[in-house]
Amino acid sequence: MKISVIGTGYVGLVTGVCLSEVGHEITCLDIDSRKVERLNRSESPIYEPGLEDMMKKNIDAGRLDFTDSYETAMRGRDIVIIAVGTPQADDGSAELVYLNNACRSIAETMTNDMIVVTKSTVPVGTNEHVKNEIEKHHNGSYSVEVISNPEFLREGSAIHDTFNGDRIVVGGESEQAVEKVKSIFEPFGVPIIMTDLRSAEMIKYASNAFLATKISFINQLSNLCERIGANVESVAKGMGMDKRIGDKFLNAGVGYGGSCFPKDTSALSAIAQSVDYDLTIVDSVIATNEGQQRIIVDKIKKVFPDLENKRIAVLGLAFKPNTDDMRDAPSIKVVRELVDAGAEVYAYDPIASENARTYLPGATNYMDSVEEAIDGKDFAVIMTDWKEIKEYSPEDYAKSLTNPVVFDGRNCYGLKEIENTGLEYHSIGRPT
Numbered sequence: 001m002k003i004s005v006i007g008t009g010y011v012g013l014v015t016g017v018c019l020s021e022v023g024h025e026i027t028c029l030d031i032d033s034r035k036v037e038r039l040n041r042s043e044s045p046i047y048e049p050g051l052e053d054m055m056k057k058n059i060d061a062g063r064l065d066f067t068d069s070y071e072t073a074m075r076g077r078d079i080v081i082i083a084v085g086t087p088q089a090d091d092g093s094a095e096l097v098y099l100n101n102a103c104r105s106i107a108e109t110m111t112n113d114m115i116v117v118t119k120s121t122v123p124v125g126t127n128e129h130v131k132n133e134i135e136k137h138h139n140g141s142y143s144v145e146v147i148s149n150p151e152f153l154r155e156g157s158a159i160h161d162t163f164n165g166d167r168i169v170v171g172g173e174s175e176q177a178v179e180k181v182k183s184i185f186e187p188f189g190v191p192i193i194m195t196d197l198r199s200a201e202m203i204k205y206a207s208n209a210f211l212a213t214k215i216s217f218i219n220q221l222s223n224l225c226e227r228i229g230a231n232v233e234s235v236a237k238g239m240g241m242d243k244r245i246g247d248k249f250l251n252a253g254v255g256y257g258g259s260c261f262p263k264d265t266s267a268l269s270a271i272a273q274s275v276d277y278d279l280t281i282v283d284s285v286i287a288t289n290e291g292q293q294r295i296i297v298d299k300i301k302k303v304f305p306d307l308e309n310k311r312i313a314v315l316g317l318a319f320k321p322n323t324d325d326m327r328d329a330p331s332i333k334v335v336r337e338l339v340d341a342g343a344e345v346y347a348y349d350p351i352a353s354e355n356a357r358t359y360l361p362g363a364t365n366y367m368d369s370v371e372e373a374i375d376g377k378d379f380a381v382i383m384t385d386w387k388e389i390k391e392y393s394p395e396d397y398a399k400s401l402t403n404p405v406v407f408d409g410r411n412c413y414g415l416k417e418i419e420n421t422g423l424e425y426h427s428i429g430r431p432t
């Protein structure tokens with residue numbers, strides 16, 4: 001099938017590349033022409049394992065190309081997938097300006113009847129708005145059907161998730177359009193659930209908010225465990241063995257970050273407010289996470305009340321491993337607070353340092369390895385559970401740091417591993 005994808009951010013690019021991999025003819029559009037040039041050379045603007053190889057293979061096979069022209073992207077296409085960003089507006093709701101621009105351009109350039117699939121995460125009711133917007137700007141020659149197809153992939157494992165997802169959601173009012181869109185995803189071999197437009201839109205927010213709730217729940221319990229002398233890891237293990245609860249997303253830490261959970265929980269709360277309903281559970285999840293993102297600073301200040309001129313190693317900056325994404329990363333708050341308290345920060349992240357420069361104040365020094373970051377520093381703080389950081393030997397901290405103290409915001413080490421290393425180890429929800 002001939003399909004266009006509008007927007008080459010995380011979701012759009014991965015979707016376009018994976019659909020070409022299963023044999024569809026894909027044109028991806030982005031209005032940034034310099035980005036398009038790079039993409040046509042198989043250069044990915046995002047870090048995602050395996051993506052560039054898959055891009056190259058399908059570009060070479062003539063199934064995948066990139067353009068900045070709507071005329072080119074829309075010519076003779078059966079289906080167009082909208083995957084533009086829906087960032088958070090100042091009031092917490094989703095910003096729809098990019099989506100509206102895409103609707104107008106589609107309306108002005110479509111050359112036949114069209115199925116428009118929205119993959120961007122959008123407030124409930126937006127797909128009906130998409131249909132109206134396109135019809136408003138179109139000259140009436142062709143018909144438009146809209147389908148909601150929210151995305152559930154995770155950064156850093158996006159290709160794996162596309163081919164091994166738990167479900168694909170296809171929501172729409174026209175049975176024919178739903179069937180046609182379902183057929184393009186069938187080669188992924190993932191169960192497909194078909195539903196109405198509004199329920200499909202809601203499934204996405206509900207899923208992300210529920211996962212965020214699991215994380216905030218275990219994070220609050222970790223704070224309680226510390227106060228009553230329990231170990232949150234054992235608690236999570238014991239809970240997770242109950243299949244009704246499940247063992248995923250019960251890792252306590254410094255809170256969730258990234259481009260999705262913070263934005264989608266706020267947007268869901270804003271949706272509820274717009275219909276005069278208080279979504280108290282989600283509001284409390286958001287507040288809990290804001291506190292949890294800086295909990296490590298409280299731990300640090302208990303041990304080192306005066307941070308003036310302290311030289312601190314910060315290991316990991318990205319909001320999670322295997323990504324260079326710094327959006328809403330807990331490290332931003334923590335590094336800022338340490339710098340504000342007069343400390344000097346020496347940070348190491350395997351790939352996010354470049355992006356971190358735009359988020360963090362000038363007082364941060366970027367190091368090239370864990371060794372370099374900790375060498376001669378007063379103490380270390382772990383913010384991201386990169387494999388490389390987890391595999392770093394606990395004994396080596398004691399050798400390199402002036403004070404052998406590590407604050408671990410991701411519980412990278414088992415407590416047994418720390419025994420006899422001479423390290424004073426402060427983690428999350430476990431005995432010190």
Ligand code: UGA
Pocket residue numbers: 151152153154155156208211215248249250251252253254255256257258259260261264319320
């Ligand atoms: C999340 C969802 O997992 C995807 O299903 C969804 O498609 C995506 O948002 C989206 O809406 O586009 P992502 O933000 O890439 O994916 O990352 P996750 O792996 O879900 O992690 C989110 C945050 O939660 C990270 O900061 C991670 O460190 C934190 N987390 C995760 C925990 O603190 N504890 C856990 O047990 C799990």
